[in-house]
Amino acid sequence: MRGWIGVCIVLGMSLMLVQCSPQQVLNASAPRATLVMATNYPVGARPTVPPRATIVAPLGSVANPVKFAAAPQIEAARTEKNAENVGRLLDQITGLKFQISVPMNYATVASALETQQVDMALLSPTLYIVARERYGAEALLTATRGGSKVYPWCIIVRADSAIHQLRDLRGKRLASPDPLSTSGNIFPRAYLIERQIIPEQDVIWTYSGGHDRAIIALMKGEVDAAAVYGEDPGRKDARELVKTIYPDVYDKTRVLFNSASENIFIPNTTITVRRGLPADVKDKIRDGLLQLVKTASGRAEMSGLLAITGLDIVEPKDYDMIQTAAETAGIDLADELAPAVLRPVVSPTPTAPPARTPRP
Secondary structure, three states: OHHHHHHHHHHHHHHHHHHOOHHHHHHHHOOHHHHHHHHHOOOOOOOOOOOOOOOOOOOOOOOOOEEEEEOOOOOHHHHHHHHHHHHHHHHHHHOOOEEEEOOOOHHHHHHHHHOOOOOEEEEOHHHHHHHHHHHOOEEEEEEEEOOEOEEOEEEEEEOOOOOOOHHHHOOOEEEEOOOOOHHHHHHHHHHHHHOOOOEOOOEEEEEOOOHHHHHHHHHOOOOOEEEEEOOEOOEOOHHHHHOOOOOOHHHHEEEEEEHHHHOOOEEOOEEEEOOOOOHHHHHHHHHHHHHHOOOHHHHHHHHHOOOOOEEEEOOHHHHHHHHHHHHHOOOOOHHHOOOOOOOOOOOOOOOOOOOOOOOO
């Protein structure tokens, strides 16, 4: 009888095992401690260590300074020196720490605002439009010169030049500071195109890398004309930038055209901040700059930085005209942007770059 009972027990267990999956059988025979471990991690997997939290220092601290970039509208080393002095004064006024950079070209500054390589920037009018429309940047203040929020552009030629009218530019070489220069490229292009003088087609159009370099190229005889910012109540035209190199620059050159003669003016340079900058930091920067230009040392440094004599509240709509001028000039502002790489400041001898491919 006992033998029959043992057989029945064995048969019953066999039937139960047949109805179970192999995994269930394995689990049934495994020690309880192993089951606990197996349910925590998949077979063969290793526990992962949670990533360490990244601690970011407050913006404006020594470890995380406010990154301030200035577009190289004049010779880069000169811009950098004045911008660094402005940064030191802002350190004292605001309690924030600033880090200064001067990129190699205009476009780099605008795109760096998007990648947060730059928190605030001194932007030309065109760069402000690009940064506003493409990256959501915000202008805090606009520069003033002699109390004016606008300025003209002009074309300079040598005093002994046979160029006496704009139409005489046909077949001649012209130096422009940069493709995104408002006064040295976009507005002169648009104006000439409206008068059937087509850059690249009728004029050999080159880029020098700055307003001062355009004048230097003219003085060296590398070009026949230079398109640069013009004289206004707050400053002389771009020839003033090279007087230490060429003391006779005003004697050796003359103004062919100044847009003020036709009441054509450009809104001034802006102090612009990136999208997402904390409101308290924006307020400190704005208030600090307004306080800075009320001091003698602050005015001196801002004057050295693009001849800025004051700052005022921005009216964004005043800058819409730049987009219109760019369209007339056949310039796609977005297409002109360069990768956001902040390069070290260098000051090479100006040379005439290769001619650009004509735009459609």
